[in-house]
Amino acid sequence: MNIIDQNLVAKVITPRPIDSYKGTYGRIMLIGGFEHYHGAIILASKAAVYGGSGLVTVVTAPETITALNTELPEAMALSYHDSYQDFIATQDVIVIGPGLGTSLHALTILKEILTSISPNQTLIVDGSALTLLARHQLQLPTTKLTVLTPHQMEWQRVSGLKIINQTPTNNQVIVDQLQAIVIVKKHHSELYTPHAPAQKIIVGGPYQATGGMGDTLAGLVGSFLGQFKPNATTVAAALYLHSAIADELAQQQYVVLPSQISAQLPLFMARFAQQ
């Protein structure tokens, strides 16, 4: 399996053109943070903002909004009772799932996104949205690019492959059918692209085993796809950077928190942009 390395990240992250503005770097909507999972969408949104997204809009439970605004005033916040539907068409990227939960309301919103997203938009499906996708056998829409970010159990639900049977060959068969890019998250996560060689990271470690770590990755993948080329190489760069930052922090820390990874993104991205 091909190894994703730092050379690839340096190719993706380039210096910003001087004549640019926030619209140049992607309009991204993140949907989640329902029920008792409010923190998940804050963490995903933090990764999007610190990862460089130009305009971040969050659709969440009303109870999440004060905390979100306090932690991340850069993001716009809408309650799921507001008419957020009006904003969907203006987005470059939609991330759905971090802390979405599996309520009927969550299912209704997921179905609404899957049917209203257009072929010139990018979709990232994470967390509970993957569980709902599998449970209700929902069809993936036609988009510019669709990325699924399951951990092994979510991948079991979506693919029907038990964790023990999640071999590269078996995974690739399902990915070819799904016509979506898939990150199978685990120690040394794997990246599958339809009808293309699989890749993996060999950075990252158990100091990352904290709730919210995957929510952060989903936000970062969305952020990168909104501002760099919407392809598998950009997804690979986000996947690598997320764990490479963790490795560096882990030189002095026993555990690495998801929000600490986001906080380091501007610094690390500057480093790669200079290479």
Ligand SMILES: NC(=O)C1=CN([C@@H]2O[C@H](COP(=O)(O)OP(=O)(O)OC[C@H]3O[C@@H](n4cnc5c(N)ncnc54)[C@H](O)[C@@H]3O)[C@@H](O)[C@H]2O)[C@@H](O)CC1
């Ligand atoms: N602060 C927050 O608000 C948090 C909210 N979260 C949200 O909680 C919802 C449920 O997600 P969960 O993943 O917790 O629950 P799930 O029930 O979807 O998955 C967890 C189950 O999968 C199993 N599993 C097997 N292999 C695994 C692997 N490699 N990685 C992780 N689990 C593996 C676990 O043993 C467990 O039984 C998601 O929407 C998620 O975004 C979590 O991200 C935790 C933090």
Ligand SMILES: Nc1ncnc2c1ncn2[C@@H]1O[C@H](COP(=O)(O)OP(=O)(O)O)[C@@H](O)[C@H]1O
């Ligand atoms: N032992 C480990 N080694 C490397 N990476 C890990 C390890 N444990 C967890 N991770 C990473 O942390 C993230 C966990 O994702 P996920 O389970 O979706 O978290 P959450 O939903 O709580 O945000 C993934 O990117 C996974 O690869």
Ligand SMILES: [Mg+2]
């Ligand atoms: Mg998750």
